[in-house]
Amino acid sequence: MRRFALSICFLFVFLGSITWALEAIYANDYCLSIYPNYPPYIGDLITIRVKTFVPAEKVTLYSDREKEIPMKFREGFWWGKFKIPDDYKVGSHFFTVWIRYPRFRPTKIEPAWIKSVLWYKMIKKPPLLTSEAVSLPPELTLEAEKEEEIPLVTGEAVTIQVPSIEVSPFMVKGTKTLYFTSKSIEGSKEGFLPEQTRQESLRLNISGKTDNTEVDATFISTSSMGTTQVSQREDKVSVLVKKGSTEAYLGDFTSDLKETEFTKLEKVLSGVWVRGSYDKWGFYTLYSSPKGQSQFFRGYGDGTQGPYALGTSPIVINSEQVYVDGVLLKRGDDYTVDYQAGTITFTKRTIDPLSVINVYYDYSGILYQHATYGLRLTTKPNERLKLGVTYLNDSDQPAETTAEVKPQSHYVVGADGSFVSESLSVNAEGAYSYKNLNLLVLGSEEVGKAVKLDLATQLGPLGLTAYGKKVGAQFYPLAEEAPKQAVTAYGGTLGFRPLSYFGSSGNYSYEKYTQSGVTYENLYQSAKASLTPEKFPSLEYSFSQNEESNDPVTGTPIQRIITRNAAETAYRFGILSSTLRGSTERWLNRYPSEEATDYKKVNLGLSTVGLEKITFTSNVGLEERREPDGSLPYRKTYDLNLSATPNRAYMTSVSLQYQDDSKEGVKNVTDLSYKVEPHEAFKTEGKYTITTLKEDFPASLTSEEAVSKQVGSFSFDLRPTSYLRLRYQYKPNFTKILSTGDLSFNNEQQQAELNFIPRSDVFVGLLYKLGRAFDIKKDYQVSGVPNYTIKQDTSDTDSTLYTLKFAPFQIWSTEFNYLLEYGRTTSLVTTEPLSYTPGRSFSRKFDALVRTSLSERFSIDSRYTYQRNTQGTGEAETNLIDGVSHTASFKGIWNASEALSLNFSASYSKTINNLLPDPITYTISPGLGFTYRRGDLLRVDFNFTYAKSYAGSENQKWNYSLQAKYSLSEYVNVTLRGEREISSQPDYKLTDFAGGVEINL
Structure with a gap:
C-alpha cells in the first residue's frame, strides 16, 4: 500500500511538472512565452520571452512575414516586443528563431547559428459589447457619434499640392568618358616607349517609380585598346523592374533556387529572371547563360591558412562556396580568394590536417555557349500545405564534331510538397533527370530518378524526425561537377x-x-x-x-x-x-x-551574454x-575574440588563435587593432596581424615551408603642452619559418619625432628614422638538409631631419631643412666560404626656402639646395656615386587680373661628379608661363622652360606644355594636354598628347 501511495505521488508530481512545462512553448534548445495572453489576440502588442537551455550570445526572431523582432537579454531571459498585424488570420502562425552559441572546439571558437521554426496559435479579440450582453429598449438604437470636420487651415486660404508617394520622377545619373593618349619620338630616349591608347567608358543609372512600377537600371561599358596592350571590352547591364508582387531583372545574377535539393540552382548567370508572389501561388523563371563551368575541389587542411590552389583558374567572381567540415564560410570574414590565380586563403584560423575543405566554384573555360533556363511554380492551397514543381534545362549549342569537349544537353524536372501543422511537418520531393552526354551522336543518353521524404512530429514530450532518400545511379542534378549518385540514405532522431x-x-x-x-x-x-x-x-x-x-x-x-x-x-x-x-x-x-x-x-x-558594446569569447583547449x-604528442590551443567600444575614446578588436603542437610546431593567427585617447594630450593606436601561410622554398623537400607573417604599425602621440609634441612610430614586418624558427625576411621601421612650437609663427622639428631589413637564401642546403641561416642581402638605414620654420613678417615666411642619411648593405657572394660584399652610402642635404607676398597680386618664391651623395662597395666608399650639387631657383607669380596669371622662373645648378674626367656641369634654366581662367567654363595653363648644360656635360633642352579644360555645358567637360620636349644631346624630339571628354548627368 505504501509503495502504491508513493507511486501515485510520483505520478502527480510528474504530471504536474509536465503541466508546468506546457505553460510555455518548448523546442529542443529553448522555450518561448507570450505575454499578456496566450493565445494572443490579432492586433495586440505582445511581449515575447525566450529562455535558452544553454547560454547564448544572441537571439533574433522573425515573424512569418519576415519582420525582424530584436531581442535584448535581461534577468536571464531574452525579451522582445511584436505588434501583431491587424490583417492576420485566425489559426496557426510561426516565428523563425535564430540563436547564436559560442561553440568551443579543441582547435577554435566556432560561433554557430541554430535556426528553428516555432508555431503558435492566434485568435480573434472578443468584442467589448455584443447584443447578447446588453439588451436595449426598442426605442433606443446604437448610432455612431459623428465627429465634426475640422479644417486643416483656418483664416487665409492656401493651396497645398502634395505629390503622391506612388509616383516619383525618374532620375538619370551617369558618366560617359573618352580618353586618348599619343606618344611619339624622333630619335631615342632611355626609358621612353612610343604608344597610342584609347579608353572609353559609360556608366548610366536610371531609377524611379511611376504607376506602382519601380525601375532601377544600370549600364556599364568599358573598352580599352592600344599599340602596347591587348584590346579589352566589357559590358554589364542590370535592370530591375518591380510592380506590386512581381519583379523582373536583366543582367548578371546568382540564381536563387534553393528550396529543393534535387532541382536547386546556385550559379552565377547572365540573363533575365522574373518572379512573383501572390495570395496562394508564386513563380520564378529564368533564361540565361552561365558565366563559367562548374568545378569542385576537395582536400585536407595542411595546418596553415593557405593559399590552397583549387586546380583551375580564372574563377568566376562570386561563384565560390567554401565549406570546412561541412560549415559554409563567408568571403571576407572567413577567407579571401584570388580569382585570377585560383587560390583560397583563410583569414581567421589555420586549417587542421584532419579538416576537410570543399569548394564549389565556376571557371571561365566554356567551349560551347550554354543556355540555362528554368521555371518554378508554387501554390499554397491553405496555410499548412505548399506544393511546387520545377523545371531546369542547361544545354550546349552543338559545334564542330572535332571539338575536344562534346556538347551536352541536360534537364531536370521535379515536384515537391510540404505540410506543416502544430504537431506534424512533412516534406517530400521527387525529380527526374535526362542528360545527353554528346549531342553529336546517338545513344549517349542517361536517365535518372531521385526521391526523398522528411517527417517531423511532436507528441507531448516526444519529438520524432525521420527521413529517407533514394537517388538513381544516373541522376544528375544541374550545375554540380561531382554529384552524389546511387544514393540510399535513411535515418531519424527521437527526442524526449x-x-x-x-x-x-x-x-x-x-x-x-x-x-x-x-x-x-x-x-x-x-x-x-x-x-x-x-x-x-x-x-x-x-x-x-x-x-x-x-x-x-x-x-x-x-x-x-x-x-x-x-x-x-x-x-x-x-x-x-x-x-x-x-x-x-x-x-x-x-x-x-x-x-x-x-x-x-x-x-x-568563457563568453559575454547580452552586451552590445563589448563582446568577448575565449577558449582554452588541451589535447x-x-x-x-x-x-x-600534445596540443594546446588558445582562442580569443574581443570587440569593445565603450565610448569614442576607446576601441579595441582582437581575434587570436594560438596553437602549440609538439609535433607540428607553433601556429599563430592574430588580428589586433586598438585606439586609446584618454586625454587630448595622449593618443595611441595600432594594428598587428599574424598569418600562417605557405611560401616557396626551393631548398625544402616539398619546395614549400609553413611561415608566420607578422606585420604591425603602432603610434604614440604625446602633447604635454600646446607648444610641444612627441610622436613615436614602430612598424615591424617579418616572416618566420615555423619548422626552424628562423626569420626569412625582416623589414623593421622606427620613427621618432619631436616638434616644438613656441609661437604660432615658429616651428622647430626633429625627425629620426631607423630601418633594418634582410632576406635569406631560400635554396641553400647542407648535406641535403635545408639551411635557412644564410642571409642573401641586408640593408640598414639611419636618417635625421632637422626643420626650422618661421614667419617673422606677414609677407615673408622661411623654411630650413637639414637631412643626414647613412646606409649600410651586404650582398652574398659565396656560401663556401661564406663571404659578402659590403656597401655603404651617405647623403647630406640642406634646403632653404623663402616665400614672399609683396602684394595681393605679386609673390616670389626662392629656394637654395645643397646635396652631397656618396655610395661605394667593398673597401671603397665612393666608387659608385661621388657627387655634389648646388641649385638656386626662384619663381614669380603676377596675378594681372582675376582671369590672367603670369609666371616666370629661373634656376641655376652646379653639379660635380667626381667619377667623370670632366666633373663639373653647369645648368641654367629660365622659364615662363601663364594661366587663363574664365570662371568654371575655361582654364588654360601654358609653361615653357629652356635648359642649357655646359662644361662637363653639353646639352640643350626645350620643353613646352599646354593644358586646357573647357566646360561645354553643365554636363560636358573637355580636357586637352600636350607636351613637346626637344633635346640636343642626346638628340630626340618627343611629343606627348592626350585628351578626354567627360559627360556627367
Missing part, C-alpha cells in the same frame, strides 16, 4: 523532453552513395542527454559513432570508426557564460591494417593523443 530542464535525444543515419567513381558507405549514431536547471550549471553527455568506408578526400578504403564520448557543463553568472567540456575520441582504421589514434580533450570557454606508433 518530459521537463523543461531535462531532455534527451538519439540519432541514427545511414548513407551509401557513389561519387567520382568511388562508393562510400557511412553510418552515424549518436545519443545525448541534457539537464538544464534554471539557477544551476547545466550538464550534457553525448555519445557518437561514425563509421566510414572510405577516406572522405582521397576515396581510399579505410574502414574507419570514429567514437566520441563527451561531457559538458555550462553556467551563466551575470553577463558571463562559462563552458567546460571533456571528451575522448578513438579513430580506428581497419583497412589496410588496423591502427588507432586516441584523443583526450579538455576545453574551457593529448596517442599515435599508432605509441608516441604521445
